[in-house]
Amino acid sequence: MTQSEQIPRRVLLFVTCTVDQLYPQIGESVVNVLERQGCEVDFPAGQTCCGQPAFNAGFTEDAKAVARRFLDVFAGEDPIVVPSGSCGAMVRNFYLELFHDEPETLAKVRQVAGRLYEFSEFLVDVLHRDDLAAKMSGSATYHQCCHLLRELGIDAQPKSLLASVEGLEMREMEQSEVCCGFGGTFAVKFPEISTAMLNDKLDYAIATGADTLVAGDATCLMHLEGGVRKRGDTLQLKHLAQVLDEATSTDGVAS
Amino acid sequence: MKVRTDEFKARSAETTKNPRRQASLKLVYDGLHKGRIAAAEDTDDWEDQRDRARAIKWHTINNLDYYLDLLDKNVRANGGNVYFANDDAEARDYVLGVAKANNVKTVIKSKSMVSEEIGLNEAFEEAGINPVETDLGEYIIQLAKEAPYHLIAPAIHKTREEISDLIQEVAGGPRQEDPQDLTDTARALLRDEFRKAEMGVSGVNFAVAETGSIAIVTNEGNGRMVTSAPRVHVAIVGMEKLIPSMQDLSTMLRVLIRSATGQRISSYVTVVNGPRKAGEEDGPDEFHLVIVNNGRENLLKDAQLREAMLCLRCGACLNACPVYRKAGGHAYGWVYPGPIGAIVTPVMTGKKVGRDLPFASTLCGACKDACPVKIELPTLLLRLRSDLAEGKADPKEKSSPLLERVSIKAWRFGVQSPMRFALAGRLSSLMMAPLSRGGWVRWLPPPLSGWTKSREFPRIAGKPFRARFRKKQR
Amino acid sequence: MADKQDFLRMVRTSLGVSERRDIARDDATSFFLSKDEVSQAADDIRADAAERRTELIDEFIHRATEAGWNIHRVANFEDAAEEVTAVVREHGATAVMRSDHDILNSVPLESALKAEGVDLEIAVREPSDDADEDLERRLSLREKSFDSEVGITGVDFAVAETGTVAMEPRAGSSRLVSLTPEVHIGVMTPEAIIPSLDELFALTRDHHLSGEHKGMINLITGPSRTADIEANLIIGVHGPREVHLVIVG
Numbered sequence A: 001m002t003q004s005e006q007i008p009r010r011v012l013l014f015v016t017c018t019v020d021q022l023y024p025q026i027g028e029s030v031v032n033v034l035e036r037q038g039c040e041v042d043f044p045a046g047q048t049c050c051g052q053p054a055f056n057a058g059f060t061e062d063a064k065a066v067a068r069r070f071l072d073v074f075a076g077e078d079p080i081v082v083p084s085g086s087c088g089a090m091v092r093n094f095y096l097e098l099f100h101d102e103p104e105t106l107a108k109v110r111q112v113a114g115r116l117y118e119f120s121e122f123l124v125d126v127l128h129r130d131d132l133a134a135k136m137s138g139s140a141t142y143h144q145c146c147h148l149l150r151e152l153g154i155d156a157q158p159k160s161l162l163a164s165v166e167g168l169e170m171r172e173m174e175q176s177e178v179c180c181g182f183g184g185t186f187a188v189k190f191p192e193i194s195t196a197m198l199n200d201k202l203d204y205a206i207a208t209g210a211d212t213l214v215a216g217d218a219t220c221l222m223h224l225e226g227g228v229r230k231r232g233d234t235l236q237l238k239h240l241a242q243v244l245d246e247a248t249s250t251d252g253v254a255s
Numbered sequence B: 001m002k003v004r005t006d007e008f009k010a011r012s013a014e015t016t017k018n019p020r021r022q023a024s025l026k027l028v029y030d031g032l033h034k035g036r037i038a039a040a041e042d043t044d045d046w047e048d049q050r051d052r053a054r055a056i057k058w059h060t061i062n063n064l065d066y067y068l069d070l071l072d073k074n075v076r077a078n079g080g081n082v083y084f085a086n087d088d089a090e091a092r093d094y095v096l097g098v099a100k101a102n103n104v105k106t107v108i109k110s111k112s113m114v115s116e117e118i119g120l121n122e123a124f125e126e127a128g129i130n131p132v133e134t135d136l137g138e139y140i141i142q143l144a145k146e147a148p149y150h151l152i153a154p155a156i157h158k159t160r161e162e163i164s165d166l167i168q169e170v171a172g173g174p175r176q177e178d179p180q181d182l183t184d185t186a187r188a189l190l191r192d193e194f195r196k197a198e199m200g201v202s203g204v205n206f207a208v209a210e211t212g213s214i215a216i217v218t219n220e221g222n223g224r225m226v227t228s229a230p231r232v233h234v235a236i237v238g239m240e241k242l243i244p245s246m247q248d249l250s251t252m253l254r255v256l257i258r259s260a261t262g263q264r265i266s267s268y269v270t271v272v273n274g275p276r277k278a279g280e281e282d283g284p285d286e287f288h289l290v291i292v293n294n295g296r297e298n299l300l301k302d303a304q305l306r307e308a309m310l311c312l313r314c315g316a317c318l319n320a321c322p323v324y325r326k327a328g329g330h331a332y333g334w335v336y337p338g339p340i341g342a343i344v345t346p347v348m349t350g351k352k353v354g355r356d357l358p359f360a361s362t363l364c365g366a367c368k369d370a371c372p373v374k375i376e377l378p379t380l381l382l383r384l385r386s387d388l389a390e391g392k393a394d395p396k397e398k399s400s401p402l403l404e405r406v407s408i409k410a411w412r413f414g415v416q417s418p419m420r421f422a423l424a425g426r427l428s429s430l431m432m433a434p435l436s437r438g439g440w441v442r443w444l445p446p447p448l449s450g451w452t453k454s455r456e457f458p459r460i461a462g463k464p465f466r467a468r469f470r471k472k473q474r
Numbered sequence C: 001m002a003d004k005q006d007f008l009r010m011v012r013t014s015l016g017v018s019e020r021r022d023i024a025r026d027d028a029t030s031f032f033l034s035k036d037e038v039s040q041a042a043d044d045i046r047a048d049a050a051e052r053r054t055e056l057i058d059e060f061i062h063r064a065t066e067a068g069w070n071i072h073r074v075a076n077f078e079d080a081a082e083e084v085t086a087v088v089r090e091h092g093a094t095a096v097m098r099s100d101h102d103i104l105n106s107v108p109l110e111s112a113l114k115a116e117g118v119d120l121e122i123a124v125r126e127p128s129d130d131a132d133e134d135l136e137r138r139l140s141l142r143e144k145s146f147d148s149e150v151g152i153t154g155v156d157f158a159v160a161e162t163g164t165v166a167m168e169p170r171a172g173s174s175r176l177v178s179l180t181p182e183v184h185i186g187v188m189t190p191e192a193i194i195p196s197l198d199e200l201f202a203l204t205r206d207h208h209l210s211g212e213h214k215g216m217i218n219l220i221t222g223p224s225r226t227a228d229i230e231a232n233l234i235i236g237v238h239g240p241r242e243v244h245l246v247i248v249g
């Protein structure tokens, strides 16, 4: 590849609080995939959360305090990779809203947001890898997570990565762009609506006959997997990074 | 109309359990939502049209006093009357006054959401005047004595069996279930009303300041009937529905109609320039335009919420909204359902009582993508959330539960230090241990039980990513 | 009762603006175009439409057909009368009404329909200076419109973008003849076709600014329809179920 000179080697991983605490295996897959593409992954140890939970609940002052901290932890020049559309959107879009009347912080936001890439976006648009010579058998269907799709406009990247996995049959589900019903505290405040949305999503995914449902956000996966377990479905849930990790791992299994 | 926004939780939960309503709500996605997408794809310069429509509306709203003044002058110059109504009672009284002065017994109405706001039908009935809704959907819900379920498809929740019962009750005769037969029967019933009504009441899609015109978009032809057959025409308009020039109609009609129904244009667009002109063969002798505030000033006076005044009431955000498509239209408790309703209703009728509405969204962003004038609906919902959570706009509006405030403070304290964060994780993991099996928790106490009723929750990892990463580094 | 000035003051206070201020020109709206600019644009539109006639006819027919119009292209006014008569015959209609639009005075409809035994009613009344009498006459015309089975009208504009026809009701051109009968037949020439809604409203605005103010502009696109029962498309609610356009030339 001729662009190799411009391809960054060192990346900062913003793993997100959900992955850190609930889905560490997704974080490991992200590291594996990036390392196999020649990146050196660094994990700024000061990181915790981007502040989205407070922001979404209407507590903007608390969100601001946490967001300021995030901006400090991720200061620097290296690109930042995040395996989540939602946390990515928080930093790239909603920080602008949060700090709209603080010009100095806004400048920091722009600097950090300008270096922040969602995982699939980083692979395809920055590393220019949309075919990782990946191999895996089975069938999968892709759920377009809301913030990834609509806030960040990232859709072609994960789809092309999945399409490039040899042996993996992709099947499109009905209403794949419709929200799974998570929405943070929404899922707890309005459980009936949330569950009705979740059930539609799972029904559509299962109707494709695919064995795995792939998505790009751990929070959505947590919601979907929680539902699958309660319902007793056999559908498997995977983050895109897990699929790519498994499919590029030399010994055939994710490490 | 009575405000029932405080019943959102109960009413929406009930709708999720009603298979008939769920089937109707699926039609909203399959028909209207997909129709809009197809229409947008079929319009070469769709994004430009949206941007232009947005700019036209912003310009108008930012100079609303100027254009209201101009509209008033020009409607009068055309021979019409204008009445400015500050609230629902003023609007009702004026319209009733016009009806009484003209000895009106029957009023034919074409769809007007503002008339729902002001409870006009009830007022007519109390005054012994017979109001007849003539849009088929509105007619159906009038027979059912219900509120509209959707901005442009008011009876979308009614099954043909239910409609059949309602029509049979007024028409008698054999029971019909075929939509064509039901429509034919309604047509015949309403024909008689069109012939005899002395007054027509309509809504307004756009009021053109420069020419004193109003534009009404319909597919059935009832809007034309209402504005052409009776001697008196009263149009009721929310004060935000203005545009400066007649030439702006092309852009506005394009984005409105394509977003509303997916049609390139509706069967009819009726531009009324006041009463019948001398010499004209037909048309009303009297024309009245009632311009209504009724709480809209609460939107207008807030620089951020003002954006909701750009709304064309096309319904696209409802169709796009997965929450609306589960909760149904009535849950929103007033006239305007869906994402735009979750914004304008609390602001117009009381934030605290409608406090659930801005939270009834996953912030998935589908509404924003669909909105023809690109209203930042999720941002406005977030703004209202912060008004309610922390009293951002007015401390008196603060109404977050204590438990929530305490939790947020605890969370903030925890995530402000990686050490505390890791420790909190470890503690939670331990606490969850007795509740979990195979790494998943099946039951959590209230309020988290809302989650575990239908979903398991992953147990906090005993070894978080940060620990694993450190180990790997070494 | 809310006073207009109070109402406007409320709006100004809400907006935080003062009464005396300049409204900044914004070219998103056409509002700031001068009367002359609008007239000039109207002339250009007519010239452009004349030049692109063939293309516009094709586009109009495509969109109009899509919208549910039955299109009849004929060479001359005699053939137009034939087409109209055929539609009337097919419906076995006896109550047929037409407006007094200029174009219809060139179509020999009366004789063609007479041969079918149909008396064609013209939707005009003799205006009276006596208000009550005039109302009486208008009401009787209204009754007849409601009783008609077929309504025949001219067309003032035809919009290629959407397959729409537009009419400006006036003396001789009733509002109801195209609405109340089950069948509506519009008769037009290709000269009526303009490219899009932009041109339509530029031309009607020009009319208005030039003092030719009409009571209404009716845009009609295909038959009356609804989707209010379980989202089923049903044709023919309050307006015509069947619509035809006869394009002469």
Ligand code: SF4
Binding pocket: B151, B310, B311, B312, B313, B314, B315, B316, B317, B318, B340, B367, B370, B371, B372, B373, B374, B375
């Ligand atoms: S907010 Fe936008 S999408 Fe929703 S009804 Fe208003 S104009 Fe339509």
